[in-house]
Amino acid sequence: MACMRRCPTQAIRVRHGRAQISEELCVDCGLCLSACPEGAVVPMADQVTEMSRFAYKAVVPSPVLYAQFGPDIHPYIVHLALRELGFDEVADVSASTAALAAALAKYLETYQGRRPLISSHCPSTLRLIQVKYPDLVELIVPLDVPREVTARELRRSLPAKLGLAPEQVGIIYLAPCPAKIVSIKQPAEKEKSYFDGAVAIRDVYPVLLPHVVAAKRRFAESQVPGDYTFDPGWATTGALTRFASSANWLAVAGIDQVMRIFDDIENSKLRNVDFVEAMACMMGCIGGPFVVENPYVARATIERQRERYVRQCDVDFAEIERRLRQRYYFFEHPILPRPTRYFDTDIETSIKRIKERERVYQKLRQIDCGCCGAPTCLAFAEDFVRGEAELTDCIFLRQQETRVPS
Numbered sequence: 001m002a003c004m005r006r007c008p009t010q011a012i013r014v015r016h017g018r019a020q021i022s023e024e025l026c027v028d029c030g031l032c033l034s035a036c037p038e039g040a041v042v043p044m045a046d047q048v049t050e051m052s053r054f055a056y057k058a059v060v061p062s063p064v065l066y067a068q069f070g071p072d073i074h075p076y077i078v079h080l081a082l083r084e085l086g087f088d089e090v091a092d093v094s095a096s097t098a099a100l101a102a103a104l105a106k107y108l109e110t111y112q113g114r115r116p117l118i119s120s121h122c123p124s125t126l127r128l129i130q131v132k133y134p135d136l137v138e139l140i141v142p143l144d145v146p147r148e149v150t151a152r153e154l155r156r157s158l159p160a161k162l163g164l165a166p167e168q169v170g171i172i173y174l175a176p177c178p179a180k181i182v183s184i185k186q187p188a189e190k191e192k193s194y195f196d197g198a199v200a201i202r203d204v205y206p207v208l209l210p211h212v213v214a215a216k217r218r219f220a221e222s223q224v225p226g227d228y229t230f231d232p233g234w235a236t237t238g239a240l241t242r243f244a245s246s247a248n249w250l251a252v253a254g255i256d257q258v259m260r261i262f263d264d265i266e267n268s269k270l271r272n273v274d275f276v277e278a279m280a281c282m283m284g285c286i287g288g289p290f291v292v293e294n295p296y297v298a299r300a301t302i303e304r305q306r307e308r309y310v311r312q313c314d315v316d317f318a319e320i321e322r323r324l325r326q327r328y329y330f331f332e333h334p335i336l337p338r339p340t341r342y343f344d345t346d347i348e349t350s351i352k353r354i355k356e357r358e359r360v361y362q363k364l365r366q367i368d369c370g371c372c373g374a375p376t377c378l379a380f381a382e383d384f385v386r387g388e389a390e391l392t393d394c395i396f397l398r399q400q401e402t403r404v405p406s
């Protein structure tokens with residue numbers, strides 16, 4: 001029941017002793033994974049071994065991966081270790097991150113519509129908006145994310161460079177969370193992701209660690225190629241707003257806090273803010289459900305790595321503007337609301353259902369005990385109205401029904 005209580009969108013019901021997740025309400029935040037003491041929630045991640053089907057294997061790590069090994073590990077050591085693990089190429093997202101930050105700054109500068117705009121790089125908050133805040137969909141910045149732009153450029157360049165057919169080249173992402181994996185397997189903003197798969201950082205970490213230790217012993221700074229770039233990017237809360245240099249910004253992390261800010265935006269309380277960076281995990285992606293390191297330790301590591309190893313890439317602003325005009329950085333499809341079946345699309349039916357829900361709710365104890373398998377009495381009343389629960393699933397109503405009058 002811990003997962004049911006922790007789910008921020010009330011997507012979980014416990015029926016007949018088993019937890020069931022409603023696909024239409026789940027926003028892939030992964031909080032149920034951490035809450036379940038039995039490890040019963042299984043995410044749809046790939047395994048590194050599945051890459052063996054490709055002739056050439058490229059990997060794009062989330063910058064969060066570098067923060068899992070401590071500040072003395074140069075990020076290039078992690079690249080060497082990934083090659084030893086069997087990848088032919090390791091591509092960093094730094095160049096795409098810098099380009100997209102510049103594109104975002106330009107977009108914010110010229111944007112004229114309703115405010116505040118909301119960042120697009122956390123797929124869990126995007127899904128939250130689609131499901132719970134459909135009115136805010138129009139505020140999502142329609143720019144793609146560094147991992148997809150990086151994979152797209154690899155997808156275009158590698159087959160020609162290597163003389164291979166496109167299907168012989170595999171590109172995989174190392175992800176800090178289930179939301180990014182789902183965004184690769186079922187993207188909301190394009191037909192198909194440029195990645196062939198996604199592996200959870202926590203799954204690759206145990207096999208990668210011995211290679212990192214071995215690579216560190218042999219490593220000399222002179223091995224780092226001249227064209228190598230590194231920046232920890234948007235892995236921590238506030239990093240994107242720093243990059244995008246918007247004047248009136250707000251950075252919020254943790255899905256409960258994000259929901260409070262979205263409530264405020266819906267209620268027109270944040271009109272003086274231009275841009276909201278919203279990340280579902282506490283402290284940002286370093287707090288993702290698929291990381292190994294404590295997020296506070298990871299943040300300290302990232303700051304040390306930023307001081308010691310950063311190698312920024314040059315940003316060609318004229319090229320960024322040209323690509324913006326060509327809509328190269330934009331989502332292929334707009335993000336659309338994903339209305340739930342809770343209140344139907346037809347207004348008359350919705351009003352009837354809301355009234356019926358209220359009638360049932362008034363019969364309940366309203367103590368949110370969870371014994372019926374729903375997280376709150378209101379959620380139980382909704383389930384009943386949708387025909388997914390019986391009144392006798394509530395132990396108090398059942399007792400009333402079976403009580404023998406004295």
Ligand code: SF4
Binds near residue numbers: 027028032
């Ligand atoms: S991933 Fe998040 S939204 Fe989905 S069921 Fe788990 S806790 Fe709920």
Ligand code: SF4
Binds near residue numbers: 178
């Ligand atoms: S904050 Fe980062 S790690 Fe957490 S759900 Fe969003 S994208 Fe994933």
